[in-house]
Amino acid sequence: MQEDIQEVLLDEEAILGRVRELAEGISEDYAGCDLVLICILKGAAIFLADLVRHITIPITLDFMATSSYGRGTESTGVVRILKDLDEPVEGRHVLIVEDIIDSGLTLKYLYDNLASRHPASLKICTLLDKPERRLVNIKADYNGFLIPDEFVVGYGLDYAEKYRNLPFIGILKREIYAPAGGKNT
Numbered sequence: 348m349q350e351d352i353q354e355v356l357l358d359e360e361a362i363l364g365r366v367r368e369l370a371e372g373i374s375e376d377y378a379g380c381d382l383v384l385i386c387i388l389k390g391a392a393i394f395l396a397d398l399v400r401h402i403t404i405p406i407t408l409d410f411m412a413t414s415s416y417g418r419g420t421e422s423t424g425v426v427r428i429l430k431d432l433d434e435p436v437e438g439r440h441v442l443i444v445e446d447i448i449d450s451g452l453t454l455k456y457l458y459d460n461l462a463s464r465h466p467a468s469l470k471i472c473t474l475l476d477k478p479e480r481r482l483v484n485i486k487a488d489y490n491g492f493l494i495p496d497e498f499v500v501g502y503g504l505d506y507a508e509k510y511r512n513l514p515f516i517g518i519l520k521r522e523i524y525a526p527a528g529g530k531n532t
Contacts, residue, residue, distance in 0.1 A: 352517035359514040370401030388412040390446035393503035426456040441466040447475040
């Protein structure tokens with residue numbers, strides 16, 4: 348798998364250091380609150396696991412799964428909820444935990460969907476942010492890293508369900524996802 352990586356963008360040490368910092372901020376900001384973290388599957392699962400180990404306040408977890416990419420590298424813009432929450436969020440403080448904000452289409456759809464359920468507050472925590480790719484107005488309240496417009500994998504992020512288990516975030520070689528001169532932006 349590592350031979351498919353063009354460049355390591357963020358190593359394990361940098362990621363884990365930033366995750367601890369995010370957890371400290373979340374712990375301070377939500378002290379005394381009824382906080383539920385909603386992990387967006389599958390990509391954010393590894394980020395969530397490391398994040399919650401460093402949050403020092405009581406929390407609960409829930410999960411949502413969506414589909415907007417299929418096996419491609421571009422969002423289709425059509426979001427389907429594959430797995431919805433197990434518990435209601437009305438009156439609770441909600442923090443969406445996402446792996447990456449790219450176009451923002453999926454996250455904006457989820458944010459609006461969750462806002463309609465009347466939480467006490469609704470914020471976003473993302474590990475990675477590609478602001479150059481944004482197609483809708485949405486931003487994270489807790490942001491791990493701003494990254495360039497490159498196709499990245501590792502630490503939960505995948506291409507065709509592969510590479511999630513890499514302990515770092517790397518730029519995938521173009522020939523892996525766009526063979527024979529295929530198009531990818």
